[in-house]
Amino acid sequence: MSIWRVKPVSAFEADMKKSELKKVLGKWSLTAIGVGAIIGGGIFVLTGTGAYYHAGPALALSFIIAGIACVFAALCYSEFASILPVEGSAYAYAYGTIGEIFAWIIGWGLILEYAMGSMTVAVSWSGYFNKLLKMFGIKLPEWLTTDPSSYTGEGFSMNLPAFLIVLFVISILIKGTQSAAKANNLIVILKVSAIIFVIIAGAFFINPENWSPFIPDATQIIDKNTTHEAYGIGGIVSGAAAIFFAYVGFDAVSTQAGEAKNPKKDVPFAIIASLLICTLLYILVSLVLTGMMNYKDFNPLGKYPDAIKAPVAYAFDIAGQAWAGYIITIAATVGLISVLMVMIMGQSRIFLGMSKDGLIPQVFSKVNPISGTPKTNLMILGAVIATVAAFTPINKLADMTSFGTLFAFTMVCVAVWMLRIKQPNIERTFKVPALPVIAICGICINTYLMINLSKDAQLLSLGWLLIGVIVYFLYGKRNAKLGKQENVE
Template identity: 65%
Template sequence: MSNSIWRKKPMSAYEADIKNSELKRVLGKWSLTAIGIGAIIGGGIFVLTGTGAHYHAGPALALSFVLAGIGCIFAALCYAEFAALLPVEGSAYAYAYGTIGEFFAWIIGWGLVLEYAMGAMTVAVSWSGYFNKLLHLFGIEIPYYLKNDPFSAATYAKSMGLEHVGWGINLPAFVVTWLVTYILVKGIKEAASANNIIVILKVAAILFVIIVGAFFVNTANWTPFIPAPEMVEHADGSMKEAYGWGGIASGAAAIFFAYIGFDAVSTQAGEAINPKKDMPFAIIASLVICTILYILVSLVLTGMINYKDIVGDALKAPVAYAFDKVGQPWAVFIITAAATAGLISVMLVMMLGQTRVFLGMAKDGLLPNFFRQVHPTFRTPWKSTILVGFLVSVVSAFTPIGVLSDMCSFGTLFAFAMVCLAVLLLRYREPNLERDFKAPALKIVAPLGILTNLFLIFNLDGLAQKLAFGWLLIGLVVYFLYGKPNSNLNEK
C-alpha cells in the first residue's frame, strides 16, 4: 500500500500536524463567519439579481435563492463534519487524503487552484471595473490603456474610433492584488481585521438596499409571483423559455455561483482558536446569513421595478437602476462603493485559501518546501503568498478574463461533490471516529450534494469544461513526476 496512489494519510499524522502547526491561532467563530461572508458576498449580488429575475424566474427569484441555498447546504453540512473531524489547513484536499487516498486528494487540491487562484484573478478584474465606475461617478477617468489588458484595450480603441497606443495594462487590478498580498503576508490577524471591516461595510450596504428599498416596493410588481412560462430573448439573440417552476430551477443554477466561497472557511482551521466547534458554526452560519440577505435583496428589487423592465444597461447594475427609477439616483454611489469594497474581501479570502491549500500539500511532501515556509515574525506562508500574488497580478493585468469565471466554478463544484463523497465513505469505513459535528441524514444529504454539483458542472460553458479538464491532466503529470515520488508516505 505504501506505493499505491490510493494510500491514505493516517489520522495520527493529522494530529501531529495540528500539534506542530506554526500558524497563529487567533480566529474566533465570528471572525471565521466573517471570512465566509467575505468570500460569498461580492459584486455579484448587485448583478445576478437582475439577470436571474429577467431571464429566469421573475419575482420568484427569491425561491431560486432558496433552492440554490438548499443545494449549497448539502455540501456545507459535509464540509462542517469534516472541518470538525480534521481541523487542519488544506480544506477538501486534506479531507480526501485521510479518507479516499493520495491520488484523489491531489486531484482535488489541484482543482482547488481553479477555485481560489483563478477566482482571485476574475475578482481582481471585476474589482477594476467597479473601481473605474466609482471614479467615473466622481468625474475621474483613467486612460483606457491603463485600465484594460492589451487585447481589451485594442478592442476598446477600435470601437471608439481611437488610434490605439499598441499596449494596455489593467493597472487597478495589478495594484489591488499587491495590496491584498501585502495584507496577507503581514499576518492572519491583520487580514482578518481588514476582512471584518469590509464585511461590515458591505453588509451595511446590503441592509441599506433592503431597508430603504422596502419603502419603494410596489406589491403589484410581485403579481403574479410565479409568472406563466414564456419565451424570452437573451442578449445573444437566442430565445429560451423562462418563468414558471422551470424558470425557478434554471434561475437557481444561474445564481448558484453567488454562493461560492463558504468552503474557504475550512482552509483556516490551522488559525482557528477552537476549530472543532467554531468551523462547523462558521460554515453554516455564513451560508444561512448570506441566503437570507440574497432573498431579501431579490424581493426588494423585483418589488421596486417590474422584472420585465430590467433590460439593457439595467442588467449590468440592476439594483442601482432600480433606485434611479424610483427617483433615488444618489444610492448609486453607495451601491458602487459597497461593491468595490466588497470585492477586496473576496480577493483576500480567495488568495488566503489558496496559500493554505498549498501549505497543506507541501507539508505532505506533494509540493516543494517553498510552499510551506512560514515567516518567523508574521507566522504566515509568506513565500507562497507572494508567488500567488505575483501570478494573480500578472494574469489579471494582461489577460482578458472571460471563461476563467466558469473554470473557477468548475473547481468549486468539483470540490463540493468530492467532499460529499468523502464524508459518506468515511462514515462507512470509520463509523467509530469521534465526530464533534455530524451532518444529519447523511445518506440523503451526501448523494444529493454529489448529484446537484455534478449537474451544475455539466451545465457550465463547454470551453471552460475542456480547459478545466486540461488543467486536471497537467495536474496528473505533476503528480506522477513530483508529488508521488516525494510524498511523505513513501517513508512509511
C-alpha cells in the first residue's frame, strides 16, 4: 500500500546535499538549544507540587528516575540523528523506517508538542512578565493581559504581552539561525546562572531536619476533594511521572540537525549532554528547596497557601531573603524566551521537512537565500501562535502538548529498533547500547505516561490525530513526492 511507502536513506542524503539551510551550529550551540528547551519556568513550579503531592524530600530521586526514563528516548533519537542528520526530527525518522502514514501522524502529533507548547509558553511568559512589572509598581490593565474567555470585565480583551513576545521571537528567528543561536546561548547562560545562584544561595539556609525522613511513609493526600497515595516508593514513582514533562524538549536538538556543522557527531552529543546537565540542575534545586522548607509546608490548605505556586521564591521569602524573588522572577521571565524560541524554531523545521516531501504546501519549504531561514514558514507560524496565545485560554490544552511529545518518543523507540533489523549494515556513528532492552523500556515508559494523562487530554489528542489522518488522505497522500515518483515509474 502506498500509505506505507518508506523514504529511502539515499533520498534523505540527496535532500541534505540540496539543503539551503546554513550550517552554523556547533555542538555547544546545539547543547544550549537543548538546555533552552528543557529548562523553563517549570523548574520553579514543579519542585513544589512534586514535593508536596508525591515524593517529599525524595523528589530528587523522582528527578533521577524521570531523567533515566528520558535517556531511553534520547539514546534512540541520538542513533537516528547519526544516520539521518536532517530537519524533521521524529517525523523524518519514521518516514525512513515505518512508512508515510506513520510519519504523517507523528508530524501531526509534533504540532501538538511544538505549536501548542509555544502558545502555552507565551501565555506563561505573560504571567511572569506581569508579575515582574508589579514588583516594580507597574500594573497593566486586565483587558490587555487576559484572553476574552477569562476576562471578568466587559468589552474587548486580549493577552497583549503573549502576542508581542511571539512577534519578538519571530523577528529574531527570521534574521538567521546564527543570530538566534547567539541570543539563545546568552539567555541560557543567564538562566543557568540564576539556577546555580538559587542552589548556592539556598544551600546556606538548608535545615537538614527538613530532609528527615528522606522518604516519608506512604499516606493519602487530599487534593481538590479527591485523595491519592503519596510518599513512599510509590510516591517517588508517581512524582517521576508528574515531573517527567519538565524534561521534554531535548528532541528540539534533532530538529536543528540540518543546520549543524557536524550533525552525525554533534547532535547525539548535544541531546545527551543537555539531558544530563538539566537532570543535575533539577536534582540540586529539589534538594535545596526541600532542605530550605519542609515539604509539608507546600500544602495549599496549610500555613503558606501560596507557597506551592512559587515554591523557590517563597522558600527565600521565609528565609528572610525576599530580594531573591526578584532574581528568580527575572530569570523565569528571561528564561522562557529561549524556550519559546527553540519551540518555534523546532516547529518551523518540522514543517520544512514535511513540505519538502510534499505532505504540506510548498510555501513552508521556501528558504530565504540571505538569512538561510524558512522566513515565510516562520511568519505564518508566528501569526497563528501569537493570535491563539492572545485570545485563547491555552493552559487548558497543556496536557495535549505532553501527549504529542510522548507519542513521538514512543514512535522513535519503535523506529530505531525497526531500522536496526531492516538495515543492520547502515553506517551509524552512534549506536544505542543493548538496543532491544532500551527500546522496549522507552516504549513501555512513554506509553504508560500517555495512559496516565487526563482523559480530556487523551480524547482531545486522539481527536487531533483523527483530523490529521483525514487531512493526510485529502492532501498529503495525493501530493507526496514519493507518490508522484511511483506514478512516473
